[in-house]
Amino acid sequence: xxxxxxxxxxxxxxxxxxxxxxxxxxxxxxxxxxxxxxxxxxxxxxxxxxxxxxxxxxxxxxxxxxxxxxxxxxxxxxxxxxxxxxxxxxxxxxxxxxxxxxxxxxxxxxxxxxxxxxxxxxxxxxxxxxxxxxxxxxxxxxxxxxxxxxxxxxxxxxxxxxxxxxxxxxxxxxxxxxxxxxxxxxxxxxxxxxxxxxxxxxxxxxxxxxxxxxxxxxxxxxxxxxxxxxxxxxx
Amino acid sequence: xxxxxxxxxxxxxxxxxxxxxxxxxxxxxxxxxxxxxxxxxxxxxxxxxxxxxxxxxxxxxxxxxxxxxxxxxxxxxxxxxxxxxxxxxxxxxxxxxxxxxxxxxxxxxxxxxxxxxxxxxxxxxxxxxxxxxxxxxxxxxxxxxxxxxxxxxxxxxxxxxxxxxxxxxxxxxxxxxxxxxxxxxxxxxxx
Numbered sequence: 001x002x003x004x005x006x007x008x009x010x011x012x013x014x015x016x017x018x019x020x021x022x023x024x025x026x027x028x029x030x031x032x033x034x035x036x037x038x039x040x041x042x043x044x045x046x047x048x049x050x051x052x053x054x055x056x057x058x059x060x061x062x063x064x065x066x067x068x069x070x071x072x073x074x075x076x077x078x079x080x081x082x083x084x085x086x087x088x089x090x091x092x093x094x095x096x097x098x099x100x101x102x103x104x105x106x107x108x109x110x111x112x113x114x115x116x117x118x119x120x121x122x123x124x125x126x127x128x129x130x131x132x133x134x135x136x137x138x139x140x141x142x143x144x145x146x147x148x149x150x151x152x153x154x155x156x157x158x159x160x161x162x163x164x165x166x167x168x169x170x171x172x173x174x175x176x177x178x179x180x181x182x183x184x185x186x187x188x189x190x191x192x193x194x195x196x197x198x199x200x201x202x203x204x205x206x207x208x209x210x211x212x213x214x215x216x217x218x219x220x221x222x223x224x225x226x227x228x229x230x231x232x233x234x235x
Numbered sequence: 236x237x238x239x240x241x242x243x244x245x246x247x248x249x250x251x252x253x254x255x256x257x258x259x260x261x262x263x264x265x266x267x268x269x270x271x272x273x274x275x276x277x278x279x280x281x282x283x284x285x286x287x288x289x290x291x292x293x294x295x296x297x298x299x300x301x302x303x304x305x306x307x308x309x310x311x312x313x314x315x316x317x318x319x320x321x322x323x324x325x326x327x328x329x330x331x332x333x334x335x336x337x338x339x340x341x342x343x344x345x346x347x348x349x350x351x352x353x354x355x356x357x358x359x360x361x362x363x364x365x366x367x368x369x370x371x372x373x374x375x376x377x378x379x380x381x382x383x384x385x386x387x388x389x390x391x392x393x394x395x396x397x398x399x400x401x402x403x404x405x406x407x408x409x410x411x412x413x414x415x416x417x418x419x420x421x422x423x424x425x426x
Contacts, residue, residue, distance in 0.1 A: 047388065
């Protein structure tokens with residue numbers, strides 16, 4: 001069965017914007033499975049259910065899991081791959097002679113799951129994880145720029161990490177919402193008196209993309225403008 | 236164990252903060268709270284992280300003019316001077332247990348200024364941790380890792396980081412928008 005592995009950050013961006021419902025429609029369109037790891041489940045359901053602040057969001061996500069729209073996978077054989085990836089990722093960048101730990105175990109668990117399941121995509125809003133997979137040199141430059149320090153790349157570790165992740169395609173919540181927009185799923189927000197008010201379509205897409213960015217999706221303002229243009233709207 | 240570079244930087248922050256407080260130089264105090272952010276991101280040690288949280292929280296309390304009207308304010312200021320001196324003393328001797336106790340006393344003494352201040356301190360400590368975690372994230376560490384270092388969750392950190400300019404950096408873009416959308420259209424069967 002084909003699948004898309006989803007990180008906790010994407011679920012947080014979507015659910016805190018009340019956009020999580022699009023998964024219900026997208027899972028039918030995709031004709032595959034949306035999968036999360038056990039550690040992502042703990043981050044987005046188990047833990048927040050014990051709090052007051054994010055309990056409602058956790059209940060909403062849990063309902064999608066009970067419905068089978070999102071599936072939790074915890075294969076036993078994942079542990080070794082996940083530990084290997086975590087060790088590699090956190091040993092790639094050396095600052096002042098010491099490896100800088102950049103990723104969290106839960107972020108790497110979902111990456112391991114995507115590799116294990118040969119998923120079509122890894123859906124993550126996390127910048128460090130995305131850059132490490134797609135363009136580690138940019139992450140190195142970003143860190144050098146912010147820390148004002150030379151960052152040494154451990155080429156050996158990076159090569160092994162890249163070999164393990166070579167088939168991983170990263171997508172973000174903003175791409176997911178763009179597809180939802182293209183499919184007309186977001187039109188429900190511009191259908192007063194049962195008429196689709198097309199003059200609001202640009203505002204609708206722009207609003208959805210900005211909402212996701214402001215809740216933590218790692219997309220730049222420039223990229224949002226490019227998506228708007230790509231969808232046929234002027235600047 | 237504390238790294239020599241971390242010890243040196245924290246001592247500098249403590250001494251400069253002590254002088255800034257003595258001269259009521261709040262911009263300098265604020266600046267000092269950011270000095271250990273690089274070490275916090277690189278070494279991710281509890282000492283670099285806790286000092287930045289304590290100094291920033293102090294700055295936020297000291298900038299509130301109204302708090303000086305409370306009866307216990309002068310008592311708090313005296314205890315602050317004592318604890319800052321103690322923390323410097325303990326850190327020089329690498330007595331990390333007592334050093335940490337001194338920092339904790341600074342925060343607990345803040346809550347004794349007045350009941351109103353005490354309510355504010357709880358919110359202040361949380362927002363300070365979010366701010367510091369976001370700074371660490373800005374330096375390249377993931378949201379999950381930065382949140383973990385400050386005892387937060389992604390739920391708390393992501394909306395804050397999303398409202399900063401972190402992702403507008405030129406190094407943030409790793410693929411073209413066109414490539415990404417065409418790929419997603421492909422997997423969802425959208426023409």
